[in-house]
Amino acid sequence: xxxxxxxxxxxxxxxxxxxxxxxxxxxxxxxxxxxxxxxxxxxxxxxxxxxxxxxxxxxxxxxxxxxxxxxxxxxxxxxxxxxxxxxxxxxxxxxxxxxxxxxxxxxxxxxxxxxxxxxxxxxxxxxxxxxxxxxxxxxxxxxxxxxxxxxxxxxxxxxxxxxxxxxxxxxxxxxxxxxxxxxxxxxxxxxxxxxxxxxxxxxxxxxxxxxxxxxxxxxxxxxxxxxxxxxxxxxxxxxxxxxxxxxxxxxxxxxxxxxxxxxxxxxxxxxxxxxxxxxxxxxxxxxxx
Numbered sequence: 001x002x003x004x005x006x007x008x009x010x011x012x013x014x015x016x017x018x019x020x021x022x023x024x025x026x027x028x029x030x031x032x033x034x035x036x037x038x039x040x041x042x043x044x045x046x047x048x049x050x051x052x053x054x055x056x057x058x059x060x061x062x063x064x065x066x067x068x069x070x071x072x073x074x075x076x077x078x079x080x081x082x083x084x085x086x087x088x089x090x091x092x093x094x095x096x097x098x099x100x101x102x103x104x105x106x107x108x109x110x111x112x113x114x115x116x117x118x119x120x121x122x123x124x125x126x127x128x129x130x131x132x133x134x135x136x137x138x139x140x141x142x143x144x145x146x147x148x149x150x151x152x153x154x155x156x157x158x159x160x161x162x163x164x165x166x167x168x169x170x171x172x173x174x175x176x177x178x179x180x181x182x183x184x185x186x187x188x189x190x191x192x193x194x195x196x197x198x199x200x201x202x203x204x205x206x207x208x209x210x211x212x213x214x215x216x217x218x219x220x221x222x223x224x225x226x227x228x229x230x231x232x233x234x235x236x237x238x239x240x241x242x243x244x245x246x247x248x249x250x251x252x253x254x255x256x257x258x259x260x261x262x263x264x265x266x267x268x269x270x271x272x273x274x275x276x277x278x279x280x281x282x283x284x285x286x287x288x289x
Contacts, residue, residue, distance in 0.1 A: 010165075020177060021066045023063075031197060102139055107224065160226040185198050
């Protein structure tokens, strides 16, 4: 059931943004031809109507292709836009609004309030640079680690990621539509100030902007939620709280996964570290037993 839900979220996460962008492109092109004096709309409509199956299939393919392209853009681009919107437009002065992915400072405060203060120390112990702004490498590595060790938690992580990709792709599609509609509205107004296209395009731009603002309002909240899910899943696995996890020897697994081979040392061993540092790290890990 969870797999089917994840597949549906992923599918529509690609199709919906792509459809919106494809519809914008088609509408923009037809409007450009109209403004340039092209009068073959009747012939074009008749051709599409007579070949409706082919037309629908082509539009679906193009929409899905656009959705895949939008999915290639990382969510942190929209995260920056959301931060700008909340700070400069909404005038939100909360610290979490200004925090940058992966939100080390604001999540530490959140964990403290929720009685999960050890969570921050746990992640810090694994990688003291996990909070570097826009550090996606370690975050993605943790998602892979969860994916390799527990199927149920992996589905939760992938579902959160799919939702973020959906919101990110939709936001980018809306941004493109807003720019296109504003340009078309301006061109239509310059050609003929009484042209109804000017009003129509301006209305579409405003509606798209309202939807975009709604997404930006909640984007950082959902992005922080994704980070919390990944950190929590990682914490559950490394502490042996998940029966299905491959954890015959927790300390060996932790060392192999998060303390890579040093020059001249054995893979996954702390022996090459300074003894005092290794002792401190081991004692911090033991606090989570």
